[in-house]
Amino acid sequence: MEKALSVKGLRKSFGDRVVLNGVDFDVAAGEFVVLLGANGSGKSTALRCVVGLAEADAGEIAIAGDRAAMVFQQIHLVRRRSVIDNVCAGGLAGLPLSRSLSPVLFPKDLRAKAMACLDRVGLADRAKDRAGSLSGGQQQRVAVARALCQGAGVLLADEPVSALDPAAATQVMSLLAELAHRDGLAVAAVLHQPDLARRHADRVLGLLHGEIRLSTPASNLSDVDIEALYAPDRVSA
Structure with a gap:
């Protein structure tokens, strides 16, 4: 599949706190990828670096057509x-x-x-x-x-359903999946709902302490995988 978004060696720190520590991932045209991880794991920062809302300290970002659009948690x-x-x-x-x-x-x-x-x-x-x-x-x-x-050929969504009721969340997630599968967009979304990722995404990336520790087809996402990403003793302050 053609890579519409390619991220290599992405690094970002805020002061002494390392938020992204050499993150690599791709999203293909026609693919819907979900990023999971606890608060502070670097998910949203990665997307913000892709669209230029945060400046990466290092790394390479390649976007097909040089344009990505973003949907936010706060609709604005x-x-x-x-x-x-x-x-x-x-x-x-x-x-x-x-x-x-x-x-x-x-x-x-x-x-x-x-x-x-x-x-x-x-x-x-x-x-x-x-x-x-x-x-x-x-x-x-x-x-x-x-x-x-x-x-844009790349659509990013940062917690797009966090404030929605279950029915509305399902509608929005179904729409994002359709935009990938029917319209051929590369879609990547940050979520905190593993069940929605399982039901709608093609692939799940799991971030922990600023690194990607998991890449799996969404249908293979296990409870053990989720526990490893969200266990309290593994979440940075």
């Missing part, structure tokens, strides 16, 4: 704006500044692309609604549509 929609205006925000980087200052200036082709992205996540019928009127699960799907509007 502009609640008073319409759903489609929020999705259009994903494509503003490709516009001249004069066309990105106000939603009324967004070109028709950007709005058409945003509508296609909303249709992909099953929310085209809510395009004109205020983002704040949607449920938490629907808002996270809008955030996914906003990421899709960037046109």
Whole structure:
């Protein structure tokens, strides 16, 4: 399978605390990978380094098409704006500044692309609604549509279902899996729910103390594997 994301020797420290200690992993186009690990294991920092929100101390990051989009635990929609205006925000980087200052200036082709992205996540019928009127699960799907509007081939998600109820979490995880398997995106998500990883992911990477200690097909993830990653006496302060 073609590697859409390749990370080699990734290192990151905050002061004296080593967060990532030579992390290597790949995500192929059409693959859904989940990163598991206790708080402080380096999962979120790894994704933030990939998209440039944190600067790695060392290592190499290669992204097919040089573009990755990210969905966050905190959804960060502009609640008073319409759903489609929020999705259009994903494509503003490709516009001249004069066309990105106000939603009324967004070109028709950007709005058409945003509508296609909303249709992909099953929310085209809510395009004109205020983002704040949607449920938490629907808002996270809008955030996914906003990421899709960037046109990236790599989609990263940092704890995208941590604040959602079980039904909404399943919807979002199913959507991420579909975007990998049906649309051919490379998708990587940080989770704290091993059962969701088993049900939806293709492969699981387990981080412990800033190192990848586990790489396994999701269907093979065992309770022993989970205990090794989350045992209290193995979690750094």
